[in-house]
Amino acid sequence: MEILFFYLVALVAVVSGFLVIRCQSPVNSALGLVNTFFCLAIFYVMLHAPFMAAIQVMVYAGAIMVLILFVIMLLNLGTEARKSYLHGIVWSGLASLAVLFNVIYFIKRGRVTGAEGDITDFTVQSVGHVELIGKTMFTEFLLPFEIASILLLVAIVGAVVLAKKEV
Amino acid sequence: MLDSYLPIITLIVIALCFSIGSVIFSRLIGEKKPTAIKLSPYECGMPPVGSARERFSIKFYIIAMLFIVFDIEVVFMYPWAVMFKRLGLFGFVEMGVFILILLVGYAYVWKKGALEWE
Amino acid sequence: MTPEMLSLSNSPGLFVGIMLLKLLVVFSVTMLIVAYATWCERKVIGHMQTRLGPMRTGWHGLLQPIADGLKLFFKEDIIPTEATRVPFLLAPMMILVPALITVAVIPFGPDLKLGGFLIPQQITDLNVGVLYILAFAGLGIYGIVLAGWSSNSKYSLLGGVRASAQMISYELSAGLTIIAVFMLSETLSLREIVALQQQDLWGVCSFVPNWYVFTQPLAFGLFVITGLAEINRTPFDMPEAESELVSGFCTEYSSMKYALFFMAEYANMIVIAAITATLFLGGWSAPFNIAILTMIPGFVWLLLKIFALMFFFMWLRATFPRVRYDQLMRMGWKVLLPLALANVVITGLVVVILQ
Numbered sequence: 095m096e097i098l099f100f101y102l103v104a105l106v107a108v109v110s111g112f113l114v115i116r117c118q119s120p121v122n123s124a125l126g127l128v129n130t131f132f133c134l135a136i137f138y139v140m141l142h143a144p145f146m147a148a149i150q151v152m153v154y155a156g157a158i159m160v161l162i163l164f165v166i167m168l169l170n171l172g173t174e175a176r177k178s179y180l181h182g183i184v185w186s187g188l189a190s191l192a193v194l195f196n197v198i199y200f201i202k203r204g205r206v207t208g209a210e211g212d213i214t215d216f217t218v219q220s221v222g223h224v225e226l227i228g229k230t231m232f233t234e235f236l237l238p239f240e241i242a243s244i245l246l247l248v249a250i251v252g253a254v255v256l257a258k259k260e261v
Numbered sequence: 262m263l264d265s266y267l268p269i270i271t272l273i274v275i276a277l278c279f280s281i282g283s284v285i286f287s288r289l290i291g292e293k294k295p296t297a298i299k300l301s302p303y304e305c306g307m308p309p310v311g312s313a314r315e316r317f318s319i320k321f322y323i324i325a326m327l328f329i330v331f332d333i334e335v336v337f338m339y340p341w342a343v344m345f346k347r348l349g350l351f352g353f354v355e356m357g358v359f360i361l362i363l364l365v366g367y368a369y370v371w372k373k374g375a376l377e378w379e
Numbered sequence: 380m381t382p383e384m385l386s387l388s389n390s391p392g393l394f395v396g397i398m399l400l401k402l403l404v405v406f407s408v409t410m411l412i413v414a415y416a417t418w419c420e421r422k423v424i425g426h427m428q429t430r431l432g433p434m435r436t437g438w439h440g441l442l443q444p445i446a447d448g449l450k451l452f453f454k455e456d457i458i459p460t461e462a463t464r465v466p467f468l469l470a471p472m473m474i475l476v477p478a479l480i481t482v483a484v485i486p487f488g489p490d491l492k493l494g495g496f497l498i499p500q501q502i503t504d505l506n507v508g509v510l511y512i513l514a515f516a517g518l519g520i521y522g523i524v525l526a527g528w529s530s531n532s533k534y535s536l537l538g539g540v541r542a543s544a545q546m547i548s549y550e551l552s553a554g555l556t557i558i559a560v561f562m563l564s565e566t567l568s569l570r571e572i573v574a575l576q577q578q579d580l581w582g583v584c585s586f587v588p589n590w591y592v593f594t595q596p597l598a599f600g601l602f603v604i605t606g607l608a609e610i611n612r613t614p615f616d617m618p619e620a621e622s623e624l625v626s627g628f629c630t631e632y633s634s635m636k637y638a639l640f641f642m643a644e645y646a647n648m649i650v651i652a653a654i655t656a657t658l659f660l661g662g663w664s665a666p667f668n669i670a671i672l673t674m675i676p677g678f679v680w681l682l683l684k685i686f687a688l689m690f691f692f693m694w695l696r697a698t699f700p701r702v703r704y705d706q707l708m709r710m711g712w713k714v715l716l717p718l719a720l721a722n723v724v725i726t727g728l729v730v731v732i733l734q
Contacts, residue, residue, distance in 0.1 A: 096263070121528065122465055128521065135514075139266060148510035149336055156517030157332045160547060161325040163524055167540075168322065222506050224567055228340030232352055239337070239355070243362040246330050250366035253326035254375045257319055264386045268398050268503040269483050275406055276479040280472040280639055284456075287635035292455040300460045302532035302631065317536070321544050324708070328547040331716075335554045338723070339510065342561035346730060353731045360724065367716075376712045378705035 100140060107133035120166045124159060131155045142215055145223045323375050334363050385496040393496070401502050409482055412685075413645040414444040420693050427697040448638065456634040459530065466529035471632065471639035474522025477515040478646035484508040485653045486570045488663050488677030500663075500677065501570060508569040509561070512654060513554060516609065519647070520546050523628050526640070530631035538627025541704065542611055548711035549608035549615075555719040556601040559726045560591050560658055573662035586668055592659040597722050599659045601715060603688075606651040608711065610644065612692055614699035615707060648689055656684035 110133070113126035131154045138147035218226060231239055341348075341356050348355075370376060387394050418433065418440065425432025433440030458467060488500030505511050520543050527539015564572045578589045592599045608615040629640045656662060661684075663677030702710070 119463065119465075121463065121525070125466065125469070125521075125525075144505060144507045145340070145510065148507050148514045151514035152510070152517055153329070153332060153336060156514065156520070156550075157325075157329045157547070160520060160524065160543060161322070161329060163521075163528075164322055164325050164540075164543075167528055168317070222343075222566075224340050224343050224507060228344030229347075231337075231340060232344060232348055232355055236355060240358060240362075242337070243334070243359045246334055247362050247366045249330045250327065250370060253323065253330065254370055254373050257323040257326065258373055258375060264388075264394075265503045265505055267387070267395075268402060269480065271398065272402055272406070272480050272483050272502065273476065275402060276476045277472065279479075280475050283452075283635050284468075284471070284639070287452045287454070287638075288456045291453055291634055294455065295457070297460075300457065302459055302461055302530070317540055321540055324544045324548060328551060331551050332554070335551065335558070338555070338558050339561065339567070342558045342723075343565055343567060345562045345727065346565055346734070349734060350731050353727050356727070357724075360720065364720075371713070376709070378708045 096140070100137075103133050103136050107137075121163070124163050124166060127162075128155050128159050131159070142218050143223055145227055320378060327370060327375070330366075331363075334359075383496065384490075385493075385498050390496065393494075397498060398502075401500075405482055405487075405502055406479070409479065409646065409649060410642075412649055413642050414448070416645045416648065416689060417447070417641070418443050419689075420696070423690065423693045424697045427694070451635055451638040454634040456636065457631070459532070459631050461531040462631065463529040463531065466525040467631075468636075470522050470526035470529060471636045471643075472522075473525065474519050475639045475643040475646065477519045477522075478643045478650060481512045481515050481650045482653065484511055484569050485657055485681075486573055486662055487681050499570065504568055504570045506566070506568045509557065509567045509658075512650070513550075516650075517550060519643075522640075522643070526632070527628040530628070532631050534630045535628050538630070542628060545611070545615065545707060545711070546609055548708060549605045549715070552711060552715040552719050553602060553605040553609060555716065555723065556598050556605060557658060559595050559598045559719075559722050562723070562726050562730065563591065563594060569657050569662070573657060573664060576661040577664045588661055588664060588666070588668065590659065590661045595659065595722070595726070597718065599655075601719055601722070602655060602659065603691075605711075605715060606655060607692065607695070608707070610647040610651055612644075612648065613696040614702050616701060648692060649685060652685040652688035652692070653681070655688055656681060660684050 107130050110126040110129035114123045114130065117123040117126060131150060135147040135150040135155075138144070138150055213226060337359070338356070341352065345352055345356075383389065385394055385397065421443070422432040422440070433443040436442040436446045458464065483502040484505055486499070486501035486504070490497045490499050492498075523542045523546070524539050527535045527537075527542070530536070560572070561567060564575050566572060566575075572591075576588055576590050587593075629637055632640060661680075663681040665672040665675065665680055
């Protein structure tokens with residue numbers, strides 16, 4: 095049952111990913127990308143990570159894709175902006191196939207070794223995913239968290255510098 | 262997991278069926294007498310001038326970019342808020358530093374006039 | 380035998396049956412409120428302006444929503460030649476579906492006992508319930524942007540772009556505002572948030588329940604304002620400012636597609652009212668701990684609170700003029716955002732000192 099559902103969602107994700115690169119209109123491509131993000135969110139839910147799923151939808155689908163849509167509208171890329179890019183399609187195709195085989199190989203080869211860690215499926219379900227993330231992020235990974243805030247500060251400055259003429 | 266998400270999937274399906282169904286149904290029974298003027302964009306009765314696919318103010322992009330950054334900051338606060346009482350003073354100081362750095366960026370944006378809508 | 384929570388593993392048939400029943404009831408009640416909210420709004424605003432509102436169809440115009448719906452069904456479905464077809468068709472659905480499915484996490488009563496099982500009066504309880512609502516509310520924006528852009532009409536584009544900028548600005552403040560609530564509740568599950576609000580007020584007064592509106596009055600005010608702005612209601616109905624933009628992003632829409640936008644507006648209103656009631660006004664619990672009041676079933680209280688908030692929204696529409704767009708953006712970014720942040724810091728300080 096669950097595996098069937100997984101394949102169904104995976105199929106939708108792959109098809110909409112394909113639409114992203116094959117659609118004539120950039121807006122339709124953007125919609126395809128939103129759908130792909132949504133499917134990824136469903137995968138996060140299936141991996142018992144509902145918080146990640148919500149963040150995936152909120153930040154990627156809800157914020158970043160809105161900006162991308164705005165940019166498509168700004169550049170005025172209607173359906174006229176059609177141009178097929180075919181150069182390098184053989185090499186990039188071969189490279190992606192190699193990466194795909196690599197991934198499949200490592201997935202098939204790998205198996206869990208050593209002792210089980212503290213955080214298992216059971217802990218995630220009994221303590222709660224958000225609580226676990228909060229606890230780990232604000233004790234163990236405190237420094238990366240504070241560095242992230244500096245990164246975001248740089249992003250704010252960058253946004254203003256890019257968009258404002260006279261800084 | 263399936264327990265909590267099966268109802269949501271079903272509800273999504275119901276809502277989708279409802280909206281698609283009503284649109285198709287109204288297309289089937291509604292009138293169909295299209296004319297060239299009826300299908301042209303509405304412009305208060307005048308013949309439409311130019312295309313609507315114009316560029317719009319850069320203001321909207323600044324808002325969208327700032328929204329992404331601040332949204333990520335807010336997202337960081339959810340796990341913190343849930344753990345806040347258990348983290349105690351330590352957690353409060355951590356988030357204080359985070360908010361302080363956020364405020365520096367906010368003050369910069371304000372100072373540079375990116376929030377003005379002239 | 381102590382009753383256990385009904386789940387797929389202990390009784391699949393019953394689970395699915397009850398799930399479908401709950402879905403059906405909640406969905407039809409929502410649609411019923413949507414239909415009669417339109418009638419109610421016209422009546423309320425009419426009487427506030429010393430008019431009568433709809434009177435002809437049925438007793439005091441009670442059949443008006445049905446007449447409106449039927450009329451829209453038989454109208455011609457126009458797709459302008461200049462429009463981009465796929466997004467134009469998808470946009471109304473992309474705004475209505477998120478609005479309809481956010482009601483899934485709103486609890487409407489205590490657990491029921493049935494045949495040795497506990498049945499929660501809620502479609503589903505997610506431990507990230509509030510984030511689920513925020514995530515889907517954020518998706519509603521696509522409907523508006525795409526409707527505005529794909530119509531290829533100047534009014535629609537202006538309305539759509541304005542609406543999206545307004546929605547993302549206020550979504551930020553809304554998200555920041557409710558953090559103060561989670562700092563007190565320590566959970567994102569709406570079911571537990573309602574349960575926590577049934578305790579004594581500030582741990583001392585057993586007569587009044589501990590609703591978060593008493594501990595977080597500023598957050599309550601901010602959330603109502605940002606909520607109104609997010610669903611584009613007056614005084615923040617800039618996107619469809621009919622005196623300048625004809626009808627904003629839905630100018631080019633007709634027939635049932637227009638009806639979907641219309642329904643989405645009222646469905647969003649119900650969702651905002653329900654979230655406000657659940658987060659700040661104790662959800663389905665009674666306002667005082669008196670036996671007569673607590674005997675009334677939970678969903679009655681929840682509906683009463685939702686109706687009260689919706690009446691308040693309609694009242695605002697009859698009272699306030701529209702805000703200017705630059706004032707609206709300034710208020711979102713320069714007033715509400717700092718206030719929400721300050722509220723989080725003050726809540727944190729008070730909790731740390733009390734500990």
